[in-house]
Amino acid sequence: MSGALHAQISVYAAIATRSFRRYSTYTVATLAGIFTNSVFGIILSFAYLALWEQNPSAGGYEADQAVTFVWIGQALLMTIALWSGGATDDLAERIRNGDIAVDLYRPVSVLGWYLAADLGRGLYHFATRGVAPTIIGALLFGLVMPSPAGAVGFLVSVTLAVVVSFAVRFLFAASAFWLLDATGPRVLLSVLATFFSGLTLPLNLFPDGLRQVALALPFASYIQTPADIWLGRHTGLDMLAAIGLQVAWAVVLLGVCALVLRAATRKVVVQGG
Amino acid sequence: MAEVAHAVRSYWLIALLWIRAAMAYPLSFWTMTVGGVLITFLDFVAIWLMFSHIDSYGGFTLREIALLYGVTSIAFRVADMLVGSVEKIGQKVRTGELDAMMSKPVPVLVQLCADRFELRRLGQIAQAVAVFAWAAPTVEWTPQRLAVLVMALVSGVVIYFCVFVTFSTIQFWTLDASEFANAFTYGGNTIMQYPMTIFPREVVRSLTYLLPLTFVNWYPCLFLLGLHDPFGAPDWFRFASPLAALALVGVTTLVWRQGLRRYRSTGS
Numbered sequence: 001m002s003g004a005l006h007a008q009i010s011v012y013a014a015i016a017t018r019s020f021r022r023y024s025t026y027t028v029a030t031l032a033g034i035f036t037n038s039v040f041g042i043i044l045s046f047a048y049l050a051l052w053e054q055n056p057s058a059g060g061y062e063a064d065q066a067v068t069f070v071w072i073g074q075a076l077l078m079t080i081a082l083w084s085g086g087a088t089d090d091l092a093e094r095i096r097n098g099d100i101a102v103d104l105y106r107p108v109s110v111l112g113w114y115l116a117a118d119l120g121r122g123l124y125h126f127a128t129r130g131v132a133p134t135i136i137g138a139l140l141f142g143l144v145m146p147s148p149a150g151a152v153g154f155l156v157s158v159t160l161a162v163v164v165s166f167a168v169r170f171l172f173a174a175s176a177f178w179l180l181d182a183t184g185p186r187v188l189l190s191v192l193a194t195f196f197s198g199l200t201l202p203l204n205l206f207p208d209g210l211r212q213v214a215l216a217l218p219f220a221s222y223i224q225t226p227a228d229i230w231l232g233r234h235t236g237l238d239m240l241a242a243i244g245l246q247v248a249w250a251v252v253l254l255g256v257c258a259l260v261l262r263a264a265t266r267k268v269v270v271q272g273g
Numbered sequence: 274m275a276e277v278a279h280a281v282r283s284y285w286l287i288a289l290l291w292i293r294a295a296m297a298y299p300l301s302f303w304t305m306t307v308g309g310v311l312i313t314f315l316d317f318v319a320i321w322l323m324f325s326h327i328d329s330y331g332g333f334t335l336r337e338i339a340l341l342y343g344v345t346s347i348a349f350r351v352a353d354m355l356v357g358s359v360e361k362i363g364q365k366v367r368t369g370e371l372d373a374m375m376s377k378p379v380p381v382l383v384q385l386c387a388d389r390f391e392l393r394r395l396g397q398i399a400q401a402v403a404v405f406a407w408a409a410p411t412v413e414w415t416p417q418r419l420a421v422l423v424m425a426l427v428s429g430v431v432i433y434f435c436v437f438v439t440f441s442t443i444q445f446w447t448l449d450a451s452e453f454a455n456a457f458t459y460g461g462n463t464i465m466q467y468p469m470t471i472f473p474r475e476v477v478r479s480l481t482y483l484l485p486l487t488f489v490n491w492y493p494c495l496f497l498l499g500l501h502d503p504f505g506a507p508d509w510f511r512f513a514s515p516l517a518a519l520a521l522v523g524v525t526t527l528v529w530r531q532g533l534r535r536y537r538s539t540g541s
Contacts, residue, residue: 032453039456043464050471054327184304191311200319207325 011108012116019087019120030128033078037133041074045141059204065231066202068144071137072227073199075130079122079158080165080222082197083190087118088169092186095176104265111257115166122162146230153239157226160246164221165193167253174257177264197222218249283379287387295392306393310400313350316466317342317404331470336411337498338468343405344422344490345465348429350401353458354394355430356386356437360458363444363451372538382438382529412497421512425493428514432489435521436461442532461486470503477504488517 024030045067052063061069077083091114094100103110137143146154172189176182194200196219203214203224214220225242228234234242295302320342324335333341362385365371374384412418440454447453461484469477469491480487488510495502496511 026449028447029449029452032447032450036452036456036460039460040463043460043467046472046476047467050331050467051323051327054330058326181298181301184301184308187305187308187312191308191315194312195315195318200315201322205322205326207322 015116016120019117078125088173092173092182198224288390291390306396310396331468339408346401349462352433363448428518429489431518435525445532485517
């Protein structure tokens with residue numbers, strides 16, 4: 001029994017490792033991406049500084065916290081694949097061209113396979129396009145650093161962010177089983193994720209009503225929750241509650257993914273090549 | 274002159290082909306158009322939400338910022354629709370498509386720009402026009418101001434056209450670096466959506482003398498609003514957009530020629 005479990009884990013680890021390596025092939029693309037993230041980080045930092053100069057406690061953040069929020073957003077947007085990309089894009093393409101048939105008869109769960117691949121990708125993007133812009137931001141603007149507990153909580157929260165984002169992207173990509181082409185849903189997902197993750201503006205600056213809704217949505221797990229943990233807005237039990245909400249979304253959404261996958265395999269005729 | 278006519282005609286023939294291709298999937302076309310409008314509109318919603326916490330931003334009202342936003346976005350989105358595909362140079366080199374393009378009796382730049390022409394970007398242009406229209410009443414319009422606006426929009430399209438081509442040409446040297454250009458194209462449009470007063474003087478100087486994006490909207494809009502440059506730039510800068518555009522066209526021509534000369538096929 002434990003041997004079987006061990007074998008399972010090593011398969012997923014192998015998938016994640018290959019995925020990590022696949023993305024690490026394109027060094028120049030990564031450097032170009034780090035440059036672009038940093039340029040946007042600089043622009044938004046000045047934009048936020050001007051706002052906080054007028055209103056030094058907007059949304060309950062101090063100016064240096066607001067700037068830190070900008071750089072966390074830039075650091076995480078590739079890690080969580082905010083605008084899609086990653087394993088779920090492969091899934092959508094394989095549904096479109098019919099290769100999904102191969103995935104379905106593998107002796108590994110389809111969901112587990114793609115999740116492992118996406119976690120491998122996420123780790124690569126975190127280590128490169130997450131860490132490098134953050135260093136640049138810290139050098140240029142002097143970012144707020146987390147407490148040791150905050151740092152641990154942040155890493156847990158980011159991992160959950162990738163899982164939640166993966167599950168959401170998986171669902172949108174799986175729409176291709178019925179629509180054949182998932183580009184439309186993918187664009188709509190980008191809109192939702194950009195706005196409700198906190199990337200355009202911290203959710204705490206949203207007007208009453210909209211703010212509460214936004215904070216409860218799974219997209220808040222993407223950037224807002226990890227950032228607030230880093231900034232020390234969630235500590236102690238409050239931090240556990242924030243992470244608990246992410247866990248809840250991850251479990252619910254992965255459950256829905258499994259259901260959708262089962263419905264799809266029963267209903268769908270694979271497109272021939 | 275005949276060459277230009279030939280280039281324009283070829284461009285439209287290729288573009289029409291892609292428009293027809295896109296229209297074959299009307300549902301995809303419309304969802305992507307609407308999605309595109311929404312995602313660009315979010316930039317403005319963010320600024321609008323900021324104003325629920327402040328009354329003025331960098332010394333400007335929301336409508337005045339909408340004016341800056343509208344002018345840069347119209348210019349940028351038109352340029353993006355017409356030539357945005359040029360950022361795929363690296364991909365075309367890798368797949369050998371560029372070789373095929375070179376064997377056709379149409380200028381390579383025309384083919385690159387018209388390739389995968391996206392009509393759905395009209396939606397984003399419409400969004401920019403809508404924001405501009407909302408901002409327009411803040412200006413006391415005179416014939417001179419209208420003339421400066423038209424001059425700024427035309428020059429703005431040319432300026433962004435040059436930014437797209439120049440920074441995409443870099444891919445002749447580094448194939449995978451397409452995202453590098455985004456910092457200057459999309460990043461350029463983003464930075465110009467804000468009043469320059471929120472940035473340090475060095476940034477504004479660079480955006481005037483190195484990469485003259487301030488001539489797209491900042492200086493012309495100062496004239497539309499009857500203001501002088503807070504950084505003390507000469508007043509005639511407010512009419513100098515065409516000069517900046519012309520200078521950039523010169524630089525872009527040089528860079529493009531250099532890049533094309535440098536091109537070597539992958540041989541695959």
